[in-house]
Amino acid sequence: MMRGLWTLTWLELKIFVREPLGVIGTVAVPVAIFAVLGRMLGPAAGSDSRGAPRFASMDLPIFVSLLMVLSALLSLVTIITIYRESGILKRLRATPLRSYTILTAHVLVKLLFTAVTLGLMVMAGRRYYPVAPDVPLLSFTTALLFSTVCILAMGFLIASLVPTARFAQPIASLIVYPMLGISGLFVPVESLPPMLHAAARALPLTYAVSLLRGVWHGAGWSAHLGDVAVLAAMFLAFTGLSARVFRWE
């Protein structure tokens, strides 16, 4: 049913790695941010970090995870728009490759890089931001990948709205960074002004933050079934909507 999926995924993975800047941005930047901020403000920094914002001291792993998700989103939107503009998508669709196979291959590449980056982050931060033994890493990885899939589905919708590849980065950033700002990571969603509060409730990142934070700090999945349900519903909505409005050429 998904003929060519593994071949294409493996190929796109190799092609992605051939562009050093992309890999640095995707992998090295989040890991470096984690190490540097962790050193300055993490639990091991002791009393110096008192007064540091909560997102940097307590929620640094969540913050860096979100950076990974959003960089995957921006990268996906850019790749899709470039592929569309230069006719690559059209060329691939004129083969037995199905449209969803092409998009799935890109999502898989992003998920793989997210998982690798997370692993490197945990290892690189060992000295300054030791991950407590009670942090359920496997659960957290699952939660992160799950959130990434939902948010990447949003990327397909954004890619449909962006007119040309040149606008992909600015337009996607215009959506991504405000979404990060009101996601509840920096300021509790409840204390936002009503308009922003409503916007935050309508965006997937808010639920991703709640889920990731909960899982990292030891709350079980059962405490966050609501977040999981909303993210899953949004995934279905984004995918369904993209399937209708997505432009291949």
Add this chain to the structure above:
Amino acid sequence: MPHAPVIHVSSIRKTYGTTIAVDDVSFEVEAGEIFGLIGPNGAGKTTTMECIEGLRAPDRGAISVLGLDPARDVYALQERIGVQLQEAQLQKRIKVREAVDLWASLYRRPLDGDRLIEQLGLGDKRNAWFMTLSGGQKQRLFIALALANDPELVFLDELTTGLDPQARRAIWDLVRGIRLRGKTVFLTTHLMEEAERLCDRVAIIDHGRIVDIGAPAELVHRHCPERTVIVETKDETAPERFRALPHVHSVSDEGGRLTIRGQGTDLVTEAIQCLAEHRIRVIGFRTEIPTLEDVFLRLTGHTIRD
């Protein structure tokens, strides 16, 4: 059993908004021929081709390709056709070898990728990234991809646009090679020379409508029967001798440079025989025979480059 055409297009129409891209287009393509759809940019060539390939659906009309309806059976059709798209690209950093292998992996009965790369003269570019290939090499790769599934029918859309004459000739040889393997080729071009040299039959399309269909020579014969012979000679009796020939309409003399105009395929033979018979000494001799370019101009009232 009656011989069924490979492609049968009947009265298709396709509009984009208020623009009519293709209007009441009908033609048939026979097995084993190179069939060209020729016309200027924007005439509806690519739209017509993409409807036949199943990439677009016509608003009206019927298409049958290898007995299949491309709008309904596009996936079954894709196994049996090879496609090269106009202005297509691949991933910048995909290797030639990887692209051919990917394509081969997508079909049930693929050709051997290595042999295909060799046959298209890309052997030493096997590990080169797509972005480093020249225009001609990219087009050869796209031909390789179009042949990866050993298709019965190959579509080539503006294959040599933007290539230098040498690369263009090399591509023409490859296309003739495809036909030699018993495949049918459907191509579009706005280059009349390409159509004339490559195609067994052409359909001329302008503003979304088919103007005429036939073998290039037949179209020239039908629409532009006039011939011109230009002779340079010092023999002063020559103009009179030429005027006496049955197919000659006019002879003009500009200081020994005679322009002999007439009609019909016999004109050139008559002129040569006349020279021999009257032992006229000739300094220069050439003929001007109309081409598809002239046919296009005559049929549409504008040149193909307008």
